[in-house]
Amino acid sequence: MNILHLSDPHLFADDSSTLLGVNTNDSLQAVLEDIRRRKINPDLFVVTGDISQDYTPESYQKFVEYLAPFNKPVLSLAGNHDERPKLKKYLSTAPFSTAEQLITENWQLLMLNSHVPGRVYGNLSEEELLWLEKCLSENQDLPTIVFTHHHPIPVGSHWLDQIGIDNGQQLVKILSKHPQAKMCAFGHVHQSTDRTHQDVSYCSVPSTCVQFKKHSADFSASQEKPGYNLYSCSKDGTIIVDNFRVDNYLPSVNLAISGY
Numbered sequence: 001m002n003i004l005h006l007s008d009p010h011l012f013a014d015d016s017s018t019l020l021g022v023n024t025n026d027s028l029q030a031v032l033e034d035i036r037r038r039k040i041n042p043d044l045f046v047v048t049g050d051i052s053q054d055y056t057p058e059s060y061q062k063f064v065e066y067l068a069p070f071n072k073p074v075l076s077l078a079g080n081h082d083e084r085p086k087l088k089k090y091l092s093t094a095p096f097s098t099a100e101q102l103i104t105e106n107w108q109l110l111m112l113n114s115h116v117p118g119r120v121y122g123n124l125s126e127e128e129l130l131w132l133e134k135c136l137s138e139n140q141d142l143p144t145i146v147f148t149h150h151h152p153i154p155v156g157s158h159w160l161d162q163i164g165i166d167n168g169q170q171l172v173k174i175l176s177k178h179p180q181a182k183m184c185a186f187g188h189v190h191q192s193t194d195r196t197h198q199d200v201s202y203c204s205v206p207s208t209c210v211q212f213k214k215h216s217a218d219f220s221a222s223q224e225k226p227g228y229n230l231y232s233c234s235k236d237g238t239i240i241v242d243n244f245r246v247d248n249y250l251p252s253v254n255l256a257i258s259g260y
């Protein structure tokens with residue numbers, strides 16, 4: 001099974017709107033074009049939030065319009081820039097889905113909700129953590145990937161590490177207890193990171209628009225190109241992670257802007 005992981009498109013209703021100088025609608029389309037050009041043929045797309053930047057129905061409809069031609073399942077969850085009910089309203093019609101659990105012949109995928117309405121940081125409710133425990137306990141024979149928006153572990157940028165999952169350690173503890181939990185993959189940090197902790201891989205994906213500078217104390221954007229991850233998942237529970245950056249597109253990042 002091949003999973004194409006996209007995150008943080010930050011789309012607008014207005015095609016000319018920009019985030020930190022970057023036209024986010026154009027950059028998502030450049031990412032999708034790059035996937036086509038490389039002839040990557042994923043079994044499904046997983047999108048870990050911040051789909052909209054302006055909270056409009058049109059921004060979600062544009063996301064549908066851009067991804068629909070692939071004719072593949074698209075599993076989405078909400079980021080801090082989304083309104084969860086709106087995301088569910090527009091991204092729940094096949095092949096789009098906001099299902100929290102997907103069980104295939106050999107794998108279990110869990111979409112964990114870290115969204116806190118009106119807040120930038122993330123949190124996992126008691127209910128969400130109990131549900132995660134239940135899914136892992138009931139499917140001990142299935143290697144599992146957990147997707148979430150916010151990062152459960154520090155990524156090494158002080159400002160970002162203040163706005164991750166505030167109780168991320170509880171997630172780390174649960175995953176460490178279950179040997180079939182192979183990977184936790186997330187967005188929010190707009191950069192590629194990969195770290196293994198107690199046999200679980202914690203992996204972030206670049207944004208499809210503007211990137212954040214690595215190891216930065218304060219907010220700082222970067223000129224890096226948009227990107228995406230491909231997870232090639234084998235029956236035996238191994239995952240090969242490939243990171244891609246868009247070849248034929250250079251984002252016009254305005255580095256003078258000090259926040260987003």
Ligand SMILES: [Fe+2]
Nearest residue numbers: 008050079188
């Ligand atoms: Fe984001």
